[in-house]
Amino acid sequence: MSDMATTAAEKSSTSVPPGQVQSIARAFTVLETVARAEHPVGVTEISEASGVPTGTVYRMARTLTELGYLRKDGRSKYTIGGRVLVLTKASTDYVAALARPHLDELAALFGETVALGTLQDDAIMYLAQAAGRRTIRMFTSLGERIHPHCTAIGKALLADREDAEVQALLRRTGMPRYTDQTITDEQHFLDVLGATRERGYALNEGEQEEGMRCIAIRLPYAAKPLGFSLSAPTARMSDATIAGYLPHLRQKAEQLTDELYEYTSSY
Template sequence: MGEITGESDQRAGRSSKAGNAVSKALNVLEAAVGGDGPRRLGDIATDAGVPKASVHRILAALGELGFIANEGDGTYRVGPRMLALAEEVKAVGTTGIGDVLAGLAAEVGHTVHMALRSGNHAVYVHKVEADQPFRMASRVGMRLPLHCTAIGKSVLSQLSEEEVKAVVAATGLPARNANTITDAARLVEELAMVRAQGYAIDDEENETTIRCIGAPVFDRGGSVVGGVSISTVTFLVSRDQLVSFAPGLLAAAQEVGALLG
């Protein structure tokens, strides 16, 4: 993978591949339900890589179908039909995955997460809290950046150079703290190392005092769809000890991928 650049024509990310009506509608739906609350049309258009006029029409159609709700103040949120669909998918599509993740958490004694890629981010879909006196601030449904998290870097490492360029062009490489990789060339080197070893380390790059190890999850077609991670606090677990969890993590990620189908 060569040097990543942030050309303006890459800004839309997914839009270059979203030429047909179905792709546009799905990208708009994904962008509309992302985040922690109602979203404005302009933000949805930017994230979806679709012109505002088209986004407005698509949102109106999705609203009539119940997948999106118009708040009436220029913002949109998840509609009741989308919420119902999400629960149905969760019930059918994640059978057995919770047991795998719980088994890994019991084995290592630390918090385990699973996240699935959603456009230029990933979203936590499972969390198994460790039996520790502290609690991680993460929660199911939370979005996480790809460039500075163990799961995110695991996902990026399995994408093509052009796909990584598109993500970086769309999101940038914002610093979460002094440890975050914000240089594109440095990120390329990091992703090459992740591919070679099969797992990624977030060494306080997203949150200070939090160190994680993550592995990619693939579907049966071999495409990366997300990842599994083990999260620890730096004052209890050294980097070397964290790396020792890699075999169990990789095995769990493989099991999860098989269950996803």
């Protein structure tokens, strides 16, 4: 049995202490099992890892998905849903606090603005940023909700989803135009996501702010959709410059992911 399975099984609520409500205890066991998984998990895997019966897991997962605490993909696999972040502001604050030293190092190294963002309730929300030292630079409003189709982080995070799920999101949110470069055609956007998957990083070519170019990568963290972005005026962001930035962004993404897993495994 994996470490994740052992930990969850040890905490399983198949035998609930007096005074606890079994259905609530089991729902949290299912939620925590999915959160600890390093990849999307199905009902059987959740049951084996948690010790909760399969039928109960199915009902709990369906309810948690309807409420937004879990997300179900086209293969009937589950990951954590965006609504988990609203359970406690402290959780978001802690993620941001872990990220800030890494963002500060990257901003100091390159002199450009670097940010951490997430996809929550169909919108990109920036959790932390470190401003570049250049006079002309990009500023990001923390907590502001932004359409994902016009941001590099949005593309990086949506590239991890199946096309049908992306299409459903775009039809809910629309694809408003912000600049002449904004992608407003659904199929064009899906093609761009395909290129993003092949390349391993996302680009924003002045699609939200004219004259600005942005790159973004997804953190290899299964419990939350998180991404790093680096933004600068187009004149300072040649393809060669981006190639030099990427190894550092990926290294910091790995380091932050390790810290996040260390934090969550302590509970």
